[in-house]
Amino acid sequence: MVLNGNGRISSKTIQQVRAAAALLNYVPNAQASSLRKQITHRIALVVPDIGNSVYVAIAKSIQQVAKQHGYYVSLVSTDGVEGADVDALLLLRNGHVDGMVLIAIKSSKELEENLARVNKPVCVIGRVPGDLGVDNVQANSLQGVRLVVDHILSLGRRRLVFINGPLNTNPAIQRLEGYQVAIRTAGLEERVVYGEFTLEGGYEAAEEALGKYPEADALVCANDLMGIGALRRLRQAGVRVPQDVAVSGMDDIRECEICSPALTSVALHAAERGRMAAQMLFDRLSGASTGSPIRAVLEPTLRVRESTGGQA
Amino acid sequence: MVLNGNGRISSKTIQQVRAAAALLNYVPNAQASSLRKQITHRIALVVPDIGNSVYVAIAKSIQQVAKQHGYYVSLVSTDGVEGADVDALLLLRNGHVDGMVLIAIKSSKELEENLARVNKPVCVIGRVPGDLGVDNVQANSLQGVRLVVDHILSLGRRRLVFINGPLNTNPAIQRLEGYQVAIRTAGLEERVVYGEFTLEGGYEAAEEALGKYPEADALVCANDLMGIGALRRLRQAGVRVPQDVAVSGMDDIRECEICSPALTSVALHAAERGRMAAQMLFDRLSGASTGSPIRAVLEPTLRVRESTGGQA
C-alpha cells in the first residue's frame, strides 16, 4: 500500500516501510502483480519480417509510445511462416500481454476467426475486413501506386512493368489494382512480373522483366526492397537508370536515399502508422476509447528521386 | 496435470479433461503459471538503437534462437538515454523476464554494480570487465580497424583520417586504438575526427574532416552508418570515391552493398554474435552451463568493396 500509494497510511509507517524496502532491496514481483491486477504492462508487436526496414520503422515508433505508457513490447516476427500470426494471438489469450499491434499482410479465414474471438484490444496495421471488430490503420497503397505511375507517365514513359509481390498478400493485391487503374486510364498495356517482397525477390523479378519485356522503359516496384534489388540487377545488365529505365519503389524506407541512384518512392508513413496504431491500442487499454472499431487510412506521398530522373 | 502430462492419470480421465478443455476453449493463464513455476518464458533484449541495422541483425538471430526454445523476446531500445540500460535490468529483478541479452556500448560503474547484483542469467554483447561474472560475446573490433587500415595502406594511401564515434563508448575506444596501432606501425600521422555513430554523424564528421584535413586520401569510419554518411558528404563535395578518397566502414550491415559506391567494411559477424549470446543465455537458463562466465571473441573479416577500389 505504501509503495503503490493506496490507502490511508500514517507518515511514520510510510517512513518505516520505505526504509525496510530500501534495506531489503525490495522490488515488487511483476508476475504476482500481473496475476492479481490482470494487467501485464506488456503489448505484443507482430511483424511479417524484421529484416524489412519499414517494419523496423513501425516497431520503433510503437516502442516509443509504449515506453511513454510504461509498457514493454514483445516482438514477434512471423517470417512468412504459415499460421504464425494466428499462433501469436495465443499471447493474448494466455495473458502474456494486454494488447497487440498486428501487422497483417496476408488475411486468412483462420486469422479473422481467431481475431474475432480474442477479447483483448488489438490494432491491425494493414487491410482487414470492415466487420472484424478491431481497430485498424491502413495506408492507401493503391493510391500510392497510382501516384508513382502517374509521375512516371508524366515523364513520357509508356512501357511500365509492375514488379509485384506475391498475390496472396494484401499489399500485392492493392498495389496491382493501383497499377491497373492507372495504366488502363492511360490506355496502355499492362506488364506484370512477380517476386518476393525482398531485395532478392526484386533482383530476380527484374531479371524476368528484362527477358520478358525488353522494351520496358520503367520498372514500378511494389516495395522499396524490390526496387533496390531491381536497381542492382539493372546495373549488372548495364542498363542505365533513369536514362534507359526508370525505377520506383514504395514505402520510402531509409535505404532509398542511400542507394544509387536514389530510389523514387512513395511514403506510406510507416512511423506515423505505428504511432497511430499504438495510440489506438493504448486508448483501448486505458478505456479512453470504448466504442466501435476505429479505422484510419493514411494517404501516400510521392518522393521523387534520381531513379526516375528527379533531382540529381 | 493432463495438459502438462504430469502425474498418473487414467486414459478415461485424460479424454474427459481434454474434451472439457476443448469445449471451454481453455487456455492456461501464463501469468499464473509463471508465478507458480517461477519461469516466464521471456527474455529481454536491450539494444542501443533499433535504427542501426547491425542491432536489427543481432535481434533477428536472437529472436530465432528464442523461438526455438519457446521463449518470447521483449525488445528495449535505450536510444542513448542515460541510465536506460540500468533501468532495463529492473526487468530481471522484478521477474518480468528470465534472462537478458544486453548490448552495451557504454560501460559505467553503475551498470557494472547493478549487473553484478542481478541473480538471473545475463549475456552481454560488447566489452565488459573480466570479473563481472556474466557471459560475454565480443567482436575484436580493434583488430577490425587494423585490418581495414592495413588494406587501405596496401592501396598506397598514406593520409588516412579516422572518423570515430563518441569516445565515451567502448567501440570508439577500441577502434581508435586499432587505428592508432596500425598508423603508428606504419609510421604515419594520426588524423581523427568525431561524430555520433549515425548516418548524420558520419555526414557531419566527414564535413569536418574535409575542412580539417584537405589532404586526406582515405576516410576510415568507425561504423557503416558513419561511412554511408561520409559517402553522401563526399559526393556533395564533388569528391570522387575511391579515386580521390577511399572510404571504409565497419559492421558490414546490409546497406554496404546497397549504397554506391558499395562500402568496404569489416564484418563483425553480428548475426553470429547474436546467435552465440542467445545460446549462452539459454544454456544458463536450462542449466546446461553452470560454471564461471564464458567469454567468446569473434575475429573480424575484411569485406573489400568499391569504396576502396576493390571490385567494381
Place this chain on the structure above:
DNA sequence: CAGTTTTGCTAAATCGTTTTAGCATTATTC
C-alpha cells in the same frame, strides 16, 4: 487372507502481490 504396493484421484498449500472487510483507536459533533 493379512500385508504391501500400485494406481488414480481429491484437497490443500504455494507462488507474491492487491484488495476488501473488519476492527480497534482516535477525533468530531451536538
Place this chain on the structure above:
DNA sequence: GAATAATGCTAAAACGATTTAGCAAAACTG
C-alpha cells in the same frame, strides 16, 4: 458524554496455475 465519523492498521480472500500430501480403491505378494 453518548453517538457518529474518521483514521490506520491487521487479517483474509482473491488472482490461476502447479505441486505435494493424503487417501481410498484396486492389484499384487507370500
